[in-house]
Amino acid sequence: MQQSPADLVLTGGPVHTVDPAHPHATAVAVRAGRIVAVGHDEVHALIGPGTEVVDLAGKLLLPGFQDAHVHPVGAGLELGQCHLADTTDPAEYLRRVRAYADAHPDVEWITGGGWSLEAFPGGSPTADALDGVVPGRPVFLPNRDHHGAWVNSRALELAGITADTPDPVDGRIERDGRGRPTGMLQEGAVHLVGRLVPEPTYAERLAALLRAQGVLHAHGVTAWQDAIVGSYANMTDPAPVYRAAQEQGLLTARVVGALWWDRERGAEQIGELVERRRELTTERFRAGTVKIMQDGIAENRTAALLAPYLTSCGCTSGISFVDPGDLRKYVTELDALDFQVHFHALGDRAVREALDAVEAARTANGRRDTRHHLAHLQIVHPDDVPRFRALGAAANLQMLWAAHEPQMDELTLPLLGPERGARQYPFADLMHSGAVLAAGSDWPVSSPDPLQALHVAVNRTAPDAPEGTPVFLPAQRLPLAAAVAAYTAGSAYVNRLDAVSGTITPGKAADLVVLDRDPFAGAPEEIAATRVQQTFVEGVRVYASPDA
Numbered sequence: 405m406q407q408s409p410a411d412l413v414l415t416g417g418p419v420h421t422v423d424p425a426h427p428h429a430t431a432v433a434v435r436a437g438r439i440v441a442v443g444h445d446e447v448h449a450l451i452g453p454g455t456e457v458v459d460l461a462g463k464l465l466l467p468g469f470q471d472a473h474v475h476p477v478g479a480g481l482e483l484g485q486c487h488l489a490d491t492t493d494p495a496e497y498l499r500r501v502r503a504y505a506d507a508h509p510d511v512e513w514i515t516g517g518g519w520s521l522e523a524f525p526g527g528s529p530t531a532d533a534l535d536g537v538v539p540g541r542p543v544f545l546p547n548r549d550h551h552g553a554w555v556n557s558r559a560l561e562l563a564g565i566t567a568d569t570p571d572p573v574d575g576r577i578e579r580d581g582r583g584r585p586t587g588m589l590q591e592g593a594v595h596l597v598g599r600l601v602p603e604p605t606y607a608e609r610l611a612a613l614l615r616a617q618g619v620l621h622a623h624g625v626t627a628w629q630d631a632i633v634g635s636y637a638n639m640t641d642p643a644p645v646y647r648a649a650q651e652q653g654l655l656t657a658r659v660v661g662a663l664w665w666d667r668e669r670g671a672e673q674i675g676e677l678v679e680r681r682r683e684l685t686t687e688r689f690r691a692g693t694v695k696i697m698q699d700g701i702a703e704n705r706t707a708a709l710l711a712p713y714l715t716s717c718g719c720t721s722g723i724s725f726v727d728p729g730d731l732r733k734y735v736t737e738l739d740a741l742d743f744q745v746h747f748h749a750l751g752d753r754a755v756r757e758a759l760d761a762v763e764a765a766r767t768a769n770g771r772r773d774t775r776h777h778l779a780h781l782q783i784v785h786p787d788d789v790p791r792f793r794a795l796g797a798a799a800n801l802q803m804l805w806a807a808h809e810p811q812m813d814e815l816t817l818p819l820l821g822p823e824r825g826a827r828q829y830p831f832a833d834l835m836h837s838g839a840v841l842a843a844g845s846d847w848p849v850s851s852p853d854p855l856q857a858l859h860v861a862v863n864r865t866a867p868d869a870p871e872g873t874p875v876f877l878p879a880q881r882l883p884l885a886a887a888v889a890a891y892t893a894g895s896a897y898v899n900r901l902d903a904v905s906g907t908i909t910p911g912k913a914a915d916l917v918v919l920d921r922d923p924f925a926g927a928p929e930e931i932a933a934t935r936v937q938q939t940f941v942e943g944v945r946v947y948a949s950p951d952a
Contacts, residue, residue, distance in 0.1 A: 409452025410435045412914070412943050417460025418922050420885075421908035422467050422893045432465065434914040437942035442908055458938070464922040466888065467908050468626025468915035468939065469854040470895035472800050473746070473779045473844025475631055476620065477642040478550075480612030481604055482848050483619075486516030489548060489848060492523040492810070494533070501545070502537040513601050514538055515638075517546035518848060519554065521703050522810035528578050531557045531587025544601050544638065546594065549849045551701045553594045553638075555587050563597045572596070574667065574725055576704070590704045591723070598638030610645045617649075617657055621947040623853045624917035624936040627658035629844070629899050631695055631746065631779070633684075634664025643680075646689045655688045656946050658915075660899045662695035662746045665734075667725045674737055681743070692900070693744040696734070697725055699754035702782060703815040707751035710785060713819045721753065728757045732764035739765035739774050744900070746800075750780040752827070756788055762795045771796060777842060777898050783820070783827050784834075792839035798898050799834045800842045801890060803857035804850045806831065807866040808876045831861060832880045841890035842898040854891045858923075859932035861887040867932035884924060884931070914943035918952070 410433035419429040421442060431447035433440050441447045451457060482489070486504040488497050497519055505514050521527030527547075534543045534556035542559035546552070560566075567583040575592030577585050589597060604612070620628065635641045642661075649655035661684060663677050677694055684691035699722055700706025705713050708722040726734070735745050739762075747758040755778060762776050777798035782805070792799055805812075806829035817825045835841055843861075845852045859867050862884050864876040875881075882890075896906025905915045918938040923931045939947040 407440070407450060408435070410440060410450040410455050412456045412458065413447060413451050414458040414460055414465055414916070414918070415447065417463045417465060418924070419465045419908060420888065420924065422889050423907040423909045426909070429908070432908060432916070434943040437914055437944070439908060439910050439912050439914050442910055458918070460918065462922065463937065464919045464924070465908070466624070466917050466919065467892040467906055468917050468941065469624045469891050470899055470901065470906065471620065471625050471628040471844050471847075471852065471854070472777070472842040472895040472898045473631045473802065474620075474628045474847050474852065476616035476628065476847070477609055477613050477645060478639055479619070479848035479852070480614070480616035481608065482516055482518055483615060484608070484612065486514060486545065487518060488516060488545065489518030492520045494523050494529070497523070498533060498537050501534065501543065505538045505541065512541065514541055514543040515545070515601055517553070518548050519545060520548050520811065522814055527703050527815050528586065528588040529554045531555060531560060531585070534587065542600070544597055546638065549701055551706065552588060552590045552704055553597065555589060555597050557587070559597050560585055560587065562600055565596055574723060591700050591706050594637050601638050603640050606644065609640060609642065610648055613642065613645045613649055614654060617655070620657065620852055621939045622936060623855070624939050625657070625852065625854065626915040626917070626939065626941050627896070627899055627901055627905060629660040629662055629693065629746065631662050631844070631846070632664050633661035633691060634666070636664050643684055647684065647686070650686045650688050656941050656944070657688070658899070658901060658905070659689045660693055661689060661691040662693040663691055665694055665696040667697065670730065671734060671737060674734070674741070677743070678741060690900070692742070693746050694738055695746045695748070696731070697748040698731065698758055699723060699725060699749065699751050701750060702819060703811060705819065707782065708753040708757070709751045709783070709824070710753045710756070714821050715819070722751050724754065724757060728760065731757055731761045735761035735776075736765040736768045739772060739776070740769050742772065742774060744774050745776045747776070747778045748780060749778045750782045752783040752785045752788070752824070755781060755784050759788055759791045759795060759797060762797045763791070766795055775898055775900060779844060782829060783824055784830050785827065789830060789833050790837045792834060793837050798840040798842050798894070800844055800898065801829070801831060801861070802846050802850065803831070803843055803861040803887065804845070805829065806864055806876055806880065807860050807869065808873050809866050809869070812876070826877060828877065830880055831882050835882060835886055840894055840897055841886065842894040843887070843891040844895070855934045855936070856932055858884065858887045858891065862928050862931060884928065914940055916940040
């Protein structure tokens with residue numbers, strides 16, 4: 405029986421399907437938002453009078469990228485505030501802060517952020533510097549990784565932070581030699597000031613989501629997992645604007661919301677999470693995941709390590725935000741309720757604690773299709789690498805971080821030493837062990853562009869690295885096909901969207917991205933030059949570059 409014509413046919417270029425049963429093609433047909441044929445010239449039989457035909461002209465067609473760890477609303481808000489993310493010059497930071505304050509004389513708080521730790525000695529800027537450009541109004545500027553904040557003296561005053569203020573149990577107030585706060589707050593201490601910052605309005609948050617969605621679509625991202633759905637530090641719960649965008653037909657991506665685990669509470673919040681899952685899950689937004697932040701970051705010595713940091717006193721090995729014994733109990737109960745758990749686990753102790761919790765859940769509940777995953781994985785002890793596959797825990801990679809750059813070389817490596825430094829971002833070891841690899845950007849912590857991340861995964865050098873920069877742990881490089889699979893099929897698996905997306909396969913949604921070249925045909929060091937030309941969600945074009 406003759407099939408009816410397709411709505412859309414993409415042809416004339418390589419198609420990397422990420423489907424191991426049918427890995428390569430040159431033509432794809434789409435009808436009613438679904439892929440109906442994948443092949444070669446025979447697909448042209450589905451071209452009818454009303455079919456849109458996209459000539460790939462030798463350019464690569466991929467499944468849409470999926471970001472398994474991202475913060476779109478926060479990123480969208482920062483783009484509209486005092487944006488510091490694209491420079492590491494302290495003088496430029498202060499110029500932008502002054503300019504933003506001068507341009508917004510009626511704004512009560514100067515907010516924004518995205519500054520880099522390596523711009524300042526020890527990663528710690530001062531209130532005095534901000535006082536020189538904004539003396540009268542409070543300033544609150546989270547850094548790029550959002551595990552710390554730079555504030556001025558007015559903000560410290562409003563928060564009542566003095567030399568006598570104790571550090572919170574999950575954070576640190578940086579102090580000078582006389583014990584006075586310097587203007588840098590770490591982890592839980594950020595909330596001491598962040599709780600005073602006025603929340604963005606509903607309209608601002610909705611605009612931020614849509615702004616971020618546009619940016620992600622422009623980078624070929626068709627689905628993502630929002631890594632914090634709830635209120636945390638100065639971050640406002642994005643759930644209401646996701647609901648509004650869905651109801652108003654504005655949410656074009658598929659989104660998984662990771663419900664925030666309040667580490668100041670315990671198992672009593674699980675019933676509330678069950679209710680939020682029921683209330684929030686809609687056609688394009690599902691809330692079946694819980695996010696547990698188990699540790700911080702290495703640069704401020706809050707990532708949880710198995711042995712102390714190499715500091716002058718050797719007196720800290722980081723912070724486990726959730727007691728490991730409690731963590732095992734909580735994850736076991738969440739797993740029994742069919743929640744996926746999304747762990748922030750950066751240090752080797754946090755990774756082990758998270759895997760121990762998954763193991764406890766598997767022992768108590770049996771193997772369930774809950775698809776727990778650990779994000780960041782900066783330092784993984786070799787004994788724990790095979791446990792990912794054994795426990796069915798996915799490795800959620802932030803590929804862009806696995807390179808020599810000032811933050812790594814000047815702040816991180818001196819704290820870790822050579823043995824632990826050589827265990828960072830073990831992508832190839834995890835792949836060879838049989839672990840499921842997924843990928844996420846952590847935007848606005850780092851760029852949302854998957855192609856930049858793929859470049860680093862394959863080369864282990866930053867796209868903008870100066871000539872002569874050494875390769876960062878070259879044995880951990882990934883083949884391009886494996887890196888692409890992580891950013892498509894692997895993330896679809898983690899997002900529980902693999903039945904409908906992640907590969908170019910008949911019957912799946914036509915979530916597709918057209919690149920401006922075929923990076924498989926070029927030199928690995930040129931991957932970062934690749935750009936997205938078109939992005940489709942269910943066969944609908946949601947992005948087209950001017951030269952498409």
